[in-house]
Amino acid sequence: MSDPDILATLRDLLPDGTVSTADAAVLGRSIDASGAPAIGAALALVQPRSTEQVAAVVGAANAAGVPVVPQGALTGLAGGANAVPGALLLDLSALNRILHIDVEERLAVVQPGVTVAELAAAASAAGLFYAPDPASAEWATIGGTIATNAGGMRCIKYGVTRDAVRTLEVVLADGSLVRTRPSTIKGVAGLDLTGLIVGSEGTLAVVTEATLSLLPAPGPSRGVSAVFPTLAAGIAASNAIAAGPNVPSTLELLDDIVLGAVDAYLPHAGIPIGAKAWVLAITDSVHGADAELSAFERIFREHGALTVDRADTPIELDRLLTARRLLNQAMRALRGGSLNGDVSVPRSRLLALVERFAALANELHVVIGVGGHAGDGNLHPVVAFDPGDPEQVAAAHEAYQRISGIAQQLGGTMTGEHGVGIEKLAALDGELPPRLREMQRAIKAVLDPNGILNPGKKY
Numbered sequence: 001m002s003d004p005d006i007l008a009t010l011r012d013l014l015p016d017g018t019v020s021t022a023d024a025a026v027l028g029r030s031i032d033a034s035g036a037p038a039i040g041a042a043l044a045l046v047q048p049r050s051t052e053q054v055a056a057v058v059g060a061a062n063a064a065g066v067p068v069v070p071q072g073a074l075t076g077l078a079g080g081a082n083a084v085p086g087a088l089l090l091d092l093s094a095l096n097r098i099l100h101i102d103v104e105e106r107l108a109v110v111q112p113g114v115t116v117a118e119l120a121a122a123a124s125a126a127g128l129f130y131a132p133d134p135a136s137a138e139w140a141t142i143g144g145t146i147a148t149n150a151g152g153m154r155c156i157k158y159g160v161t162r163d164a165v166r167t168l169e170v171v172l173a174d175g176s177l178v179r180t181r182p183s184t185i186k187g188v189a190g191l192d193l194t195g196l197i198v199g200s201e202g203t204l205a206v207v208t209e210a211t212l213s214l215l216p217a218p219g220p221s222r223g224v225s226a227v228f229p230t231l232a233a234g235i236a237a238s239n240a241i242a243a244g245p246n247v248p249s250t251l252e253l254l255d256d257i258v259l260g261a262v263d264a265y266l267p268h269a270g271i272p273i274g275a276k277a278w279v280l281a282i283t284d285s286v287h288g289a290d291a292e293l294s295a296f297e298r299i300f301r302e303h304g305a306l307t308v309d310r311a312d313t314p315i316e317l318d319r320l321l322t323a324r325r326l327l328n329q330a331m332r333a334l335r336g337g338s339l340n341g342d343v344s345v346p347r348s349r350l351l352a353l354v355e356r357f358a359a360l361a362n363e364l365h366v367v368i369g370v371g372g373h374a375g376d377g378n379l380h381p382v383v384a385f386d387p388g389d390p391e392q393v394a395a396a397h398e399a400y401q402r403i404s405g406i407a408q409q410l411g412g413t414m415t416g417e418h419g420v421g422i423e424k425l426a427a428l429d430g431e432l433p434p435r436l437r438e439m440q441r442a443i444k445a446v447l448d449p450n451g452i453l454n455p456g457k458k459y
């Protein structure tokens with residue numbers, strides 16, 4: 001089928017205003033927040049308003065052999081939602097209704113375009129709690145966070161998005177609509193197709209509805225942070241907390257490069273002189289929060305903390321989180337450009353990981369600052385560079401590629417939460433042996449025999 005034919009078919013199937021080929025509309029939705037270039041020019045932007053319309057678009061695209069790129073809010077950091085040549089950009093953000101909050105079953109049924117923050121607010125209004133909390137929660141959609149299996153700061157206690165997904169309604173590549181399993185907490189009939197689709201980055205199916213677990217509301221968040229005279233001491237303190245009996249809801253780390261960048265970016269952030277590592281532990285326990293904070297504080301002091309700060313109110317906690325929130329901005333401000341990594345290793349390898357990054361930075365004459373979710377072993381190395389200097393640009397990109405390899409050599413992964421998309425495809429060989437890649441492509445071929453769903457990504 002030619003381009004005009006598929007467009008005519010879609011215009012017959014869908015209401016006016018749903019399909020656009022205007023450059024501004026198509027280009028405006030062709031890349032995500034990674035800034036990675038699109039693989040090619042998309043054919044049209046399609047903005048369905050119902051599940052039936054999504055099914056009609058995917059069915060027509062499959063019949064015509066036209067690629068479909070599912071899209072949420074485009075906050076992805078791996079190019080997963082970027083345009084591919086001749087594709088329909090399938091923007092699901094108009095499917096944005098919270099269909100049901102069931103207090104008795106502790107679950108929510110939502111359309112994919114609902115944002116994480118909207119669901120969190122609705123759950124909270126019902127006295128419940130939606131645990132996944134990527135830092136992009138204000139914008140990121142439930143569909144996008146399911147497709148990337150998004151993480152965030154609360155995973156050490158509550159797990160990742162996958163842990164909250166009970167069942168999915170999805171449109172398969174042939175346009176048919178299926179529900180992956182019942183909404184029960186338990187259920188082992190057949191293979192776990194829900195788990196397969198979570199994190200599949202729009203390559204196996206389009207999520208049109210999600211049934212998500214809600215939890216009892218936690219207590220207020222309170223925290224304690226500390227700075228350390230050495231990176232080793234900071235990581236040892238973080239690992240001691242992670243291995244201890246009191247599970248924090250958040251356990252974050254920043255290294256000295258990031259602390260220096262934050263200090264330069266916001267001098268009144270209060271970074272002490274000589275700080276080589278910063279660690280923050282938060283509790284949201286309903287009972288025993290005081291004892292937990294004291295235990296975290298004791299561990300910090302036992303590991304030689306230079307200073308310890310405690311936050312018992314939301315305003316105080318907000319202040320403690322300032323440096324962590326500035327990780328990317330402050331690093332980018334160092335030289336004007338930055339590349340953000342997302343590696344994950346066993347916690348016992350965190351020190352080796354950051355030391356290897358420091359050696360890499362020395363070797364390539366680049367700046368690499370590291371921060372992130374130490375409690376999950378998931379860190380975000382940020383390579384800072386001057387975008388106007390071709391040598392620095394080349395060195396930064398080389399560093400970015402080698403960062404993935406270092407994590408893999410230490411028994412970890414090149415992506416803990418952002419996904420593969422197109423940005424990390426090159427590093428997949430270092431992690432998945434040929435047999436596993438073949439198996440993954442075989443699964444893709446069964447679910448999407450014509451290869452229309454988000455081709456050129458993930459595998």
Ligand SMILES: Cc1cc2nc3c(=O)[nH]c(=O)nc-3n(C[C@H](O)[C@H](O)[C@H](O)COP(=O)(O)OP(=O)(O)OC[C@H]3O[C@@H](n4cnc5c(N)ncnc54)[C@H](O)[C@@H]3O)c2cc1C
Nearest residue numbers: 072073074075076080135136141143144145147151202207
């Ligand atoms: C400031 C900032 C902070 C961030 N913080 C975090 C963080 O803490 N943790 C984290 O994990 N990530 C984080 N991210 C990355 C990003 O927000 C997540 O990857 C998020 O899950 C993407 O959601 P989205 O709606 O923007 O999806 P998009 O970027 O639009 O799409 C992401 C992927 O999902 C697919 N997709 C989207 N909707 C559907 C659907 N309905 N069905 C099937 N496939 C679909 C797309 O094809 C693509 O592969 C951050 C990003 C930014 C910009």
